Amino acid sequence: WALHLKNVTMSLSGQYKCTFATFPYGTKAAKIQLIVKAEEERHYLKKVWLNETLEISCLEDMTSKNLSTYPLKWLVGENGRKQELVIKEPSCPAVYRNSSARYGQRVLLGFNNALKVFPSKITDDGRVFSCHVLYHPERVQKSSTTVRVFGK
Secondary structure (H helix, E strand, O other), rough: OOOOOOOOOHHHHHEEEEEEEEEOOOOEEEEEEEEEEEEEEEEEEEEEEOOOOOOEOHHHHHOOHHHHOOEEEEEEEEEOOEEEEEEEEOOOOOOOOOOOOOOOOOOEEEEHHHEEEOOOHHHOOOEEEEEEEEOOOOEEEEEEEEEEOHHH
């Protein structure tokens, strides 16, 4: 026997129990815990002048939500993998991951958890910066921004 669920949403998360009668052994039961994970990602393009401050909003279209109540992190795509730049836990100061010589002292977490990179460099062109906000242990909201750097 199998349970088939269609149009799965987070509201279907929970414990499911299957009970059936057998002969001659009696009633058998099995339980399963279903966790529906939701992950959303929005993609943006940001243009910046060379040597200017690059500022990228975290979850641009969700400014009404107070992001300070949720854990978040900023990452940058580099050499085919993502590298952490900043991690922010609620009610704690931001932790900067300065392992990258490329971004070391150029990164700052600004107002409303926006990422600030100063000065912008030509090597930032084409990089993808992403913000991950953990709303629930199984729910992450993401925004990715591809940067284009222009010279004057």
